[in-house]
Amino acid sequence: MSEDGSGEGLIGRIKEKLIRTKQKTAAEGRHLTGVPDKAHARRLPPGQNLVKKWPVLDLGIQPDIPKQEWSLEVTGLVANPASWNFEDFLKLPQSQFTSDIHCVTTWSLYDNRWDGVAARTILELVQPRPEARHVIFHAHDGYTTNIRREVFEEPDVIIAHSWEGKPLTREHGGPVRAVVPKWYFWKSAKWLRTIEFSDVDKPGFWEQNGYHNEADPWKEERYS
Numbered sequence: 001m002s003e004d005g006s007g008e009g010l011i012g013r014i015k016e017k018l019i020r021t022k023q024k025t026a027a028e029g030r031h032l033t034g035v036p037d038k039a040h041a042r043r044l045p046p047g048q049n050l051v052k053k054w055p056v057l058d059l060g061i062q063p064d065i066p067k068q069e070w071s072l073e074v075t076g077l078v079a080n081p082a083s084w085n086f087e088d089f090l091k092l093p094q095s096q097f098t099s100d101i102h103c104v105t106t107w108s109l110y111d112n113r114w115d116g117v118a119a120r121t122i123l124e125l126v127q128p129r130p131e132a133r134h135v136i137f138h139a140h141d142g143y144t145t146n147i148r149r150e151v152f153e154e155p156d157v158i159i160a161h162s163w164e165g166k167p168l169t170r171e172h173g174g175p176v177r178a179v180v181p182k183w184y185f186w187k188s189a190k191w192l193r194t195i196e197f198s199d200v201d202k203p204g205f206w207e208q209n210g211y212h213n214e215a216d217p218w219k220e221e222r223y224s
């Protein structure tokens with residue numbers, strides 16, 4: 001079959017290797033930027049526009065949860081289920097991360113400084129079971145959204161109570177919201193109430209209403 005006479009063929013193997021490299025490159029989004037502005041190359045995902053002011057987007061109900069009444073539950077397939085009131089939550093080891101926001105409606109906002117508890121800290125405390133492959137966020141407005149556990153395990157995921165050094169405002173999900181920087185922003189649940197670890201995937205509000213189940217802005221995983 002092959003012209004170099006070496007069974008499956010050197011060319012065949014090189015082609016395979018090339019395809020793998022291309023798949024890897026595509027996965028990393030290196031060919032998707034195409035942004036002429038050098039300063040933004042490899043930072044602004046395809047189809048996104050930079051904004052300077054932080055827009056508000058939600059289903060229209062902005063629950064008002066006083067800090068004294070707020071608590072966060074971690075439930076499902078974990079060795080140590082947890083429940084923290086706001087005071088306890090602030091006593092957990094705190095992290096500060098800066099990350100970019102990419103919303104599926106095409107706005108991006110750079111350099112958001114978040115304070116809160118890193119997902120990795122929560123993972124250490126609750127010890128999810130191996131079969132817990134999915135994480136579901138439940139919010140006080142009834143909103144839910146799902147991510148794979150590996151996404152929750154990313155080092156920049158944070159359960160945040162502050163933005164730019166100030167408590168999160170109600171419209172942006174205060175007292176506490178999730179922030180999943182590598183995914184479109186609909187995965188970052190505002191007014192967070194429960195983090196559920198599950199062995200089955202549970203597509204959330206937007207995932208059931210036409211959005212992609214994953215949300216990688218570099219692959220433009222916008223709609224399903």
Ligand SMILES: Nc1nc2c(c(=O)[nH]1)N[C@H]1C(S)=C(S)[C@@H](COP(=O)(O)O)O[C@H]1N2
Nearest residue numbers: 055056057058059139143172186188189190
């Ligand atoms: N609880 C809750 N979280 C939510 C939403 C929502 O309607 N309810 N909307 C999502 C969507 S679609 C986006 S783009 C971001 C918007 O967050 P922001 O209003 O702070 O910009 O929140 C996400 N998290």
Ligand SMILES: [Mo]
Nearest residue numbers: 057103104186
């Ligand atoms: Mo959104």
